[in-house]
Amino acid sequence: MTVYYATSSPNRSGLQSKIHVYLLTGTSPPNFSFANYPPTGTLTGTSTYPPSPSLTTYPPVHSLVLLPAHLLPRSHVQVLMPKFEPDRFLKAIQDYKITQAPVVPPIIVFLTKHPMVEQYDLSSLRSILSGAAPLDAHLQAAVAERLRCACRQGYGMTELSPIVSFSPRDPDAIVLGSCGKLAANTTVKIVDSLTREALPVGSEGELCVKGPQVMQGYLNRPDATAESIDADGFLITGDLARIDETGTLFIGDRVKELIKVKGFQVAPAELEGLLLKHTDVADVCVIGVPDERHGQLPCAYVVPRNEAHLDAEILLDFLKPHVAEFKLPQTFRFVDSVPKSASGKLLRRAIAELEAKRGSEAEGIKQE
Numbered sequence: 001m002t003v004y005y006a007t008s009s010p011n012r013s014g015l016q017s018k019i020h021v022y023l024l025t026g027t028s029p030p031n032f033s034f035a036n037y038p039p040t041g042t043l044t045g046t047s048t049y050p051p052s053p054s055l056t057t058y059p060p061v062h063s064l065v066l067l068p069a070h071l072l073p074r075s076h077v078q079v080l081m082p083k084f085e086p087d088r089f090l091k092a093i094q095d096y097k098i099t100q101a102p103v104v105p106p107i108i109v110f111l112t113k114h115p116m117v118e119q120y121d122l123s124s125l126r127s128i129l130s131g132a133a134p135l136d137a138h139l140q141a142a143v144a145e146r147l148r149c150a151c152r153q154g155y156g157m158t159e160l161s162p163i164v165s166f167s168p169r170d171p172d173a174i175v176l177g178s179c180g181k182l183a184a185n186t187t188v189k190i191v192d193s194l195t196r197e198a199l200p201v202g203s204e205g206e207l208c209v210k211g212p213q214v215m216q217g218y219l220n221r222p223d224a225t226a227e228s229i230d231a232d233g234f235l236i237t238g239d240l241a242r243i244d245e246t247g248t249l250f251i252g253d254r255v256k257e258l259i260k261v262k263g264f265q266v267a268p269a270e271l272e273g274l275l276l277k278h279t280d281v282a283d284v285c286v287i288g289v290p291d292e293r294h295g296q297l298p299c300a301y302v303v304p305r306n307e308a309h310l311d312a313e314i315l316l317d318f319l320k321p322h323v324a325e326f327k328l329p330q331t332f333r334f335v336d337s338v339p340k341s342a343s344g345k346l347l348r349r350a351i352a353e354l355e356a357k358r359g360s361e362a363e364g365i366k367q368e
Contacts, residue, residue, distance in 0.1 A: 053077040053124075055092050055101040057084045057343050083342035086110060090120040097124040104132045105139070106283065107344040108151070112143045113282050113305060125149040131156070132345055134251050136273030137177030144171075155179035155251050159228070159235055161213035164188070165249045179249045186211035189234060190241060193255050196230075206255055207241035208234035240267070257348065259288030259296050266298055266327045268348070271319070275300060278318050280308035285338045287352050289331065299331040301338050301351055310334060331355075 056078060079096050081089065084107060092098060103111075108130055111117055128143060128151045135153055144151040152167035152174060167173075167180035174180075182188060186209065190199045193206040214235045217225035229235050240252030252267055259266040268286040275284045282305035288296035304310045312332040319328055339350040 052100070053079060053096050053098050055079045055081065055089070055096070055098040057081045057089065057101070057103060057107065084340070084344040086114065086116060090117065090122070093122050093125060094120045099124055100127040100129060101125065102129040102131060104343055104345045105130055105135045106340055106346055108135060108139050108143050109276060109283055110344075112139055112146060113276075115306070117146070122147055127152060129154065132343070134253065134269045134273075135177070136269070136276065138273065138277055140176050150174065153179045155239075155241075155249060157237060159215045160209055160211075160237075161215065163213065164209055164211075175248050177250060179251050181247055182249065183211070183213070186213070187234075188241075188243060188249070190243060202242060202244055204240055204242040204252060207237045207239050207251070209237060210234045259286075259298050261296055261298070261326045262294050264324075264326050268298070271298060271300065271323070271327065271329065274319055274322050275302065275315065278315065280305050280310055281315075282306075283338055285346050285348065285351050286329065287348055287355060289352075289355055291330075297331065298327065298329040299333070299355055300329040301333045301335055303335060303337055 054076065077096070079092055079098065081092065089107075093101065108128070111128070125147055126149050128147065128149060130140070130151060131154045135151075140151045140153065150171040154163060154166040156162035156164045163183055164186060165179045165182050167175070167178070188210070189208045190203055190205040191197060191208055192199060199205045208230065210233050214229070214233065218228070227236075238255050240255060240258070242250050242252075244250070253269050257268055259268065266288070268288075271286045272284050275281050275286075281302055283303035285301045287299050287301075289299045291297045300315070302310065302315070315332060316328060333355075339347040341347055
């Protein structure tokens with residue numbers, strides 16, 4: 001099976017995997033609990049599973065849309081949206097009595113903070129499934145409380161067919177801020193991204209994954225395949241992660257998205273999660289901008305909530321008790337919105353290009 005998907009990397013336009021891996025990842029309960037099903041039912045012929053509508057905002061080029069295919073024989077209804085539109089998304093949940101919705105963290109932010117949410121009946125929702133980027137524990141708890149449903153996280157990528165881990169079905173067993181437990185037959189290691197040496201349990205480093213879901217390779221690109229899969233068969237994901245003593249996986253930023261400040265690493269997701277805790281921040285995206293003295297400096301694009309008055313001083317005072325000084329943003333841009341993909345994912349590259357045009361390499365705290 002050859003999978004083509006949208007990507008900004010020239011090395012990742014087409015990959016080869018085995019079709020049975022997608023079926024196993026989707027249908028095996030220990031591997032991937034996409035929905036809360038009753039204990040009885042059939043996979044073929046007539047189904048005893050009650051309809052359980054799911055709303056999908058991921059575009060067709062996203063590998064996650066392949067997984068719900070195994071649910072169709074179970075009379076499972078899939079409602080597809082070509083792109084995320086807030087009012088249509090909420091109306092679809094209300095009208096189709098959606099029980100679960102896989103989304104990205106920026107949509108979690110919307111569901112947590114936007115007043116529009118109160119205008120719709122979302123009581124049918126049993127589970128929100130977050131993926132594609134790290135979700136802060138505070139936001140995960142906040143959306144679950146507001147919508148009165150479970151909020152679960154998973155981790156995967158197209159090269160991994162695409163699931164590595166997922167939160168348990170039991171809401172009481174969910175570890176906030178984590179991507180849950182590993183799928184069956186999956187092995188991971190955390191390595192130093194420079195030396196490639198394995199790190200001890202609890203350390204943060206680059207995640208490498210081995211298991212039946214690992215792709216066979218990139219189509220007609222043996223060099224790219226060799227760079228991505230090590231000699232022991234582990235796929236090098238490019239994501240920062242740590243795994244604790246219980247086997248729970250916590251995902252950080254992409255290695256290439258880390259902001260390098262005087263040799264120190266700053267994770268955009270960490271700053272975004274903290275800023276979103278401020279009651280007057282509706283949305284935010286943090287990027288690194290070039291700086292002659294420091295290499296890079298954090299820059300925060302902030303969307304104020306309900307035209308609230310915000311300035312750099314207010315947000316810096318809010319951040320200072322929680323992060324080291326070198327992590328503090330040196331530029332704040334106050335904007336009406338931040339660019340996102342059709343599925344709602346932050347488009348950091350578009351923001352970086354916009355910032356480059358502004359020419360913001362000057363020293364000192366700036367706001368606009």
